Amino acid sequence: MSTNFDASWADSARQFQQMVGEGWSQMLQVLQPKEMGAALSMPAAGPVSFAPDKLAAVQQRYLQEVQTLWSHALHHDEAPLSNDRRFAGENWAHNPLSAFSVAAYQLQAHALMGLVDAVQADDKTRARIRFSVEQWLAAMAPSNFLVFNADAQQKALETHGESIAKGVANLLHDLGQGHISMTDESRFEVGRNVATTEGAVVFENELFQLLEYKPLTPKVYERPLLMVPPCINKYYILDLQPDNSLIRHAVAQGHRTFVVSWRNPDASLAHKTWDDYIDEAVLTAIATVQQIAGAKQINALGFCVGGTMLATALAVLAARGEEPVASCTFLTTLIDFADTGILDVFIDEGFVRMRELQMGQGGLMKGQDLASTFSFLRPNDLVWNYVVGNYLKGETPPPFDLLYWNSDSTNLP
Known part of the structure; x- marks a missing residue:
């Protein structure tokens, strides 16, 4: 039986090595930006080439690792625990199919990332290819499939x-x-165990409500504080629970605190633009806080894209020769768009034109x-x-x- 079993493994090994050659060609093809772009709804790019020396090195290492993998499989060696936390449990090492799937996956991942490094293209195309390969590898991990996930199988047995x-x-x-x-x-539940700092709506229009919070100190500072959160999320990121609430902390320090709570737009607001959000929301909120508090100047804080909107509003006010904001604090705010980080992989002129056709004349991007x-x-x-x-x-x-x-x-x- 041992001879038959080893012969079966050897036959499987030959089949696998045949698949290796086919797989190598498929990896080269799938690395083309147009293929990756189609898979992830990203802008397409032109064809790419590979540095010959790097490509040869990756292929040689790939073949060597395939041979090593099959040598371990033929000798029934138990796999060591992986450093990757997705496969780190003992169940993975003790399950031959799961252990082999992890080894094959990591081999493939190593080769694909090597091919990414060998790409000869402009920086943006290289970044898009790297991002797409990383997405594909994350999706194809053996841990995502019940047939390979040893931990999930063990739990199914136990339960x-x-x-x-x-x-x-x-x-x-x-x-x-x-x-x-x-x-x-x-x-x-909002108002029960998140967003519990006591306050009231003191102004509203079709874009936002302005919240003013009840003081927690006998006296408050003369100059009020206005917080502008991102319009792509709910305001209570700043007021989750009492022990991690920036709003409660500001109020407890004696700041008369106001916060913009954005309306979740529906079709009736589909025609609104960036200019509307600056003029009818941020600038309006600043003026309203000044009026309510009777203050010549206020302090302001902007968070995420709320900070970008606040910076834009301050630029408009400066152009008008007005300075209603004495100090401004920005948290995780992008103001210089010369380097937009990883989001740059999604953006080019063609992509912008497509979005303008989709919703440039009115429309909503769903929050999800x-x-x-x-x-x-x-x-x-x-x-x-x-x-x-x-x-x-x-x-x-x-x-x-x-x-x-x-x-x-x-x-x-």
Whole structure:
């Protein structure tokens, strides 16, 4: 039986080596930007070439690693524990199929990233290819598939299949709500255990409500503080819970605090533009705080794109010769757009023209589309981690206020 078994493995090895040659050609083809762009709705780019010396080195290393992998398989060597936390459990090392799938996956990943480094192209094309390959590798990890995930299989055995049934129920629930559950959303409610700092609406128009918070000190500073959060998220990122609320902290320090709470736009606001948000929201909020507080100048804080909007509003005021804001604080705010970081892979003139045709004359970008884009910037942590936990293992993610807020997305005109 041992001879037959080894012969079977040898035959499988020959088949696998044949597939290696085919796989190598497919990897070269899939690395073309047009293929990766189509897969991820990214702008297409022209064909690329590879540095011959780097390409040869990657291919040689790939073939050597394939031979090493099959040598271990033929000798039935137990796989060592992986440093990658997705495959780090002992169940992975003790399950031959799972262990082999991890080794083959890591071999393929190593080769693909080597090919990325060998690409001869402009910096933007190289960045797009790298981003696309990383997305593909994150999606194709063995941990994302029940047939390979040794931890999920072990849990199914221990629970007599209950984890699989719960995983299917979780999947159906998330399909119904339109997004992957990153936390136990049933544990949170705005006004009950998030966004609990006491305040009131003191002004509103069709774009926003202006909130003023009840003082927590006998006296307050004469100059009020206005906070402008991002319009692509809910304002209570600044007021999650009492022990991590920037709003409560500011009020407790004696600041008379006002916060812009953006309306989640519907079709009636689809025609609104950036200029409208600056004029009818940020500038209006500044003037309203001045009027309510009777202050010649105010302090302001902008967070994320709220900071970008605040900076724009201050530029408009400066052009008018007005200085109603004495000091301004920016948190995680992009003002210089010369380097937009990883988001640059999505943007070029053709992509902008496409978006202008889609919604340049009015329309809404769904909040979930924005949220998904940001999640896929960290796919292993913010997408596939929850696919594995929620659906393959049937787990309920732990309650986390920040992730509850992150799932509470808003639309954008």
